[in-house]
Amino acid sequence: MIAALETVGLRKSFGALAATRDVSLRIEAGARHALIGPNGAGKTTLINLLSGVLRPDAGRILLDGADITFLPPHRRARRGMTRTFQINQLFAEMTPLETVALALSERRGLGRRWWRTLAAHADMLDEAAALLARFGLGDAMRLRASVLPYGKQRLLEIAIAIAGGPRVLLLDEPAAGVPEDERHEILSIVAALPDDVAVVLIEHDMDLVFSFARRISVLVDGALFVEGSPEEVARDPGVRQVYLGEARHG
Numbered sequence: 699m700i701a702a703l704e705t706v707g708l709r710k711s712f713g714a715l716a717a718t719r720d721v722s723l724r725i726e727a728g729a730r731h732a733l734i735g736p737n738g739a740g741k742t743t744l745i746n747l748l749s750g751v752l753r754p755d756a757g758r759i760l761l762d763g764a765d766i767t768f769l770p771p772h773r774r775a776r777r778g779m780t781r782t783f784q785i786n787q788l789f790a791e792m793t794p795l796e797t798v799a800l801a802l803s804e805r806r807g808l809g810r811r812w813w814r815t816l817a818a819h820a821d822m823l824d825e826a827a828a829l830l831a832r833f834g835l836g837d838a839m840r841l842r843a844s845v846l847p848y849g850k851q852r853l854l855e856i857a858i859a860i861a862g863g864p865r866v867l868l869l870d871e872p873a874a875g876v877p878e879d880e881r882h883e884i885l886s887i888v889a890a891l892p893d894d895v896a897v898v899l900i901e902h903d904m905d906l907v908f909s910f911a912r913r914i915s916v917l918v919d920g921a922l923f924v925e926g927s928p929e930e931v932a933r934d935p936g937v938r939q940v941y942l943g944e945a946r947h948g
């Protein structure tokens with residue numbers, strides 16, 4: 699079966715430092731896949747290569763089997779792979795309902811024209827409201843995004859990305875900076891995204907990783923070190939040594 703996303707021999711160096719070393723990775727359709735590894739292992743570099751922020755020195759990236767190695771980020775997004783972006787100033791002054799409806803209209807090729815014919819697109823507002831409810835943002839959907847608690851803003855970022863209808867969603871620490879008690883809520887909402895969306899997650903919090911992921915790739919020094927189910931990764935002695943630490947999962 700063709701992977702939703704695949705890398706073949708991906709390499710990236712910054713000067714003498716090899717940040718990504720021959721990484722060949724398969725992300726299956728609908729995956730819940732976590733990328734873990736110690737600080738500086740190359741996780742963010744890999745996500746930047748996947749999303750098109752960085753160009754690899756060698757290797758290929760395939761989305762649904764098509765070579766996207768040198769496509770810019772917006773064209774990858776149009777083909778079905780996206781990442782979240784922080785709520786920018788414009789979005790901060792809008793409500794979640796407006797922002798998500800806007801993202802839905804962009805996806806349908808209506809651009810921003812729909813504002814002029816709002817009544818004709820009531821269905822889009824309904825769809826936006828339903829999507830926001832799934833993200834626990836039902837009560838907040840008519841407030842300005844800037845007044846929402848940080849955890850809700852992070853959820854809104856993911857909701858906006860999902861409104862674009864991706865088949866692959868890249869998440870770089872979606873719960874970073876969020877208070878402890880809200881972190882699990884974010885990850886469980888992400889885990890419950892539709893089955894046809896493959897999610898690739900970078901996360902430092904091992905409790906969140908192990909509650910979310912069905913598959914885990916461990917990066918060490920830019921290279922894939924181990925890959926497997928959470929159980930396989932948790933009991934791998936090499937992983938315990940380099941990363942997890944006997945104390946945590948012993």
Ligand SMILES: Nc1ncnc2c1ncn2[C@@H]1O[C@H](COP(=O)(O)OP(=O)(O)OP(=O)(O)O)[C@@H](O)[C@H]1O
Binds near residue numbers: 715736739744
């Ligand atoms: N633009 C850059 N220029 C030079 N070196 C870089 C650049 N980006 C990353 N690096 C280096 O590449 C290596 C991998 O960094 P990267 O941020 O991908 O790791 P990471 O696994 O995401 O780390 P962390 O968990 O600390 O966020 C590190 O040694 C880092 O210092």
